[in-house]
Amino acid sequence: MTMPLRSLLFAPANHARHAQKALTGAADGAILDLEDAVAVNAKPAARAAVRDLLAMRRSPFPRAFVRVNGLTTPFTYDDLHAAVWPGLDGIVLPKAESAAQLATADWLITQLERARDMALGSVEILPIIETAAGLAAIDQIATASPRVQRLNFGAGDFTLDTRMTWSLGNPGLVWARARVVVASRAANLAAPIDTVFADLGNADGLATEARQAQELGFGGKACIHPDQVAVVNGVFTPTAAEVAHARQVVAAFAEAEAQGVASLRVGELFVDYPVAARARLVLELADFAHMRGEQA
Numbered sequence: 591m592t593m594p595l596r597s598l599l600f601a602p603a604n605h606a607r608h609a610q611k612a613l614t615g616a617a618d619g620a621i622l623d624l625e626d627a628v629a630v631n632a633k634p635a636a637r638a639a640v641r642d643l644l645a646m647r648r649s650p651f652p653r654a655f656v657r658v659n660g661l662t663t664p665f666t667y668d669d670l671h672a673a674v675w676p677g678l679d680g681i682v683l684p685k686a687e688s689a690a691q692l693a694t695a696d697w698l699i700t701q702l703e704r705a706r707d708m709a710l711g712s713v714e715i716l717p718i719i720e721t722a723a724g725l726a727a728i729d730q731i732a733t734a735s736p737r738v739q740r741l742n743f744g745a746g747d748f749t750l751d752t753r754m755t756w757s758l759g760n761p762g763l764v765w766a767r768a769r770v771v772v773a774s775r776a777a778n779l780a781a782p783i784d785t786v787f788a789d790l791g792n793a794d795g796l797a798t799e800a801r802q803a804q805e806l807g808f809g810g811k812a813c814i815h816p817d818q819v820a821v822v823n824g825v826f827t828p829t830a831a832e833v834a835h836a837r838q839v840v841a842a843f844a845e846a847e848a849q850g851v852a853s854l855r856v857g858e859l860f861v862d863y864p865v866a867a868r869a870r871l872v873l874e875l876a877d878f879a880h881m882r883g884e885q886a
Contacts, residue, residue: 592739592740592779592780593618593653593878594618594780594809594810594874594875594878595618595619595653595740595780595783595809595810596618596809596810596811596822596823596826596827597616597617597618597619597810597811597812597813597818597819597822597823597826598617598618598619598620598621598655598742598783598810598811598812598813599612599615599617599619599620599621599652599812599813599814599816599818599819600612600621600623600627600657600786600812600813600814601613601620601621601622601623601627602622602623602627602628602636603622603623603624603627603628603636603637603639603640603643603656604628604632604635604636604639606639606643609622609639609643610643610646611816612652612816613643613646613647613652613654614649614652615652615816615819616652616816616819616820616823617652617813617816617819617823618651618652618653618810618823618882619652619653619654619655619679619680620652620653620654620655621655621656621657621682621812622639622640622643622654622655622656622657622673623636623656623657624636624637624640624656624657624658624659624665624669624672624673625657625658625659625660625684626684633659633665633668633669634668637668637669637671637672637673638672640656640672640673640675641672641675644673644675644676644677644678645675645676645677647677651882653679653680654677654678654679654680655678655679655680655681655682655714655716656669656672656673656678656680656681656682657681657682657683657684658670658673658681658682658683658684659684660683660684660685660686661683661685661691661694661695662685666695667698670695670698670699670702671702674699674702674703674706674708674713675706675708676706676707676708678713679713679714680713680714680715680716681695681699681713681714681715681716682716682718682742683695683715683716683717683718684718684720684744684747685718685720685721685724685747686717686718686719686724686731687721687723687724687727687731688723688727688730688731689727689730689731689733689734691731692715692717692731692734692735692737692738693734693735695715695735696715696734696735696737699713699715699737711736711737713737714737714738714739715735715737715738716738716739716740716741716742716783717731717738717741717742718741718742718743718744719731719741719742719743719744719748719770720743720744720745720746720747720748720751721747721748721751722748722751722752725748725766725769725770728741728769728770728773729773729776729777732773732774732776732777732779733777738777738779739779739780740774740779740780740781740782740783740809741770741773741774741779741782741783742782742783742784742785742812743766743767743770743782743783743784743785743808744785744786745763745785745786746785746786746788748763748766748785749763756788758795758798758799759802764802764806767784767785767803767806767808768806768807770782771806771807771808774807775807780809781807781808781809781810782807782808782809783808783809783810783811783812784799784800784803784806784808784810784811784812785811785812786811786812786813786814787799787800787811787813787814787818788814790814790815790817790818793817793818793821796818796821796822797821797824797825799811800821800822800825800826801825804825804826809826810822810826811825811826823879823884826875827875827876827879827884828872828875828876828879832872833872833873833876835869836869836870836872836873836876837869837873838856838857839856839859839861839865839866839869840866840869840870840873842854842856842861843856843861843865843866843869
């Protein structure tokens, strides 16, 4: 089972306090940003900071990612050289638009892993689908490299590219997000990560969009402020009541199956193989939350 990622918190790599907070906070993953959060003239300093930040890691959580600049820019090569060092869990690749881009990134990461005595294949690639071209090529992107374990949807650039309105519940965005979920499942990837929520003062709106993302099949949501992490983790973590019910379903189904029965009633719920499988997923996520020191 691929490790869950309920929350991924962005932090500019050149802002030491924010970056260190992200790498030691409650999010399941931290993204040290070399792309949009860093001005062009500050990118060399941000790259230098990344290696120091990775070297200071003392815990496997939050997992450490670095968002490099897209492969159509002149910055990606230097970004990858700065980022692929021990302590790195993954590269976030923005504006992914083709399998060829993933193959290029994969090849260079492999050379850097080899040169730096890292386990080959240890660095994940997390492509962001955030353009019309990226969504059109999503099936090829999802299967382009074994390093791709899940996808991320980015609404900000996607709405800019398509001239859609970036708003809660926009039908076009719901369709695009569902497309990312379906492509992920078809490629046997982990549940994808939903877009950031830009209205920092609107916790209720964040919770609403996170719940919608969960209902669509996303496994987590990207965050741009530490205060968003608790809301997102809360939505993507089963409640105590949900865990208790899942345990009841799994136990009852196991007992019935041992007697040659594969469908039964648990309370008011009809239970068969798919329902039992969903209950086991709830328990796996609860176990992960417990491992992270949370109640579930």
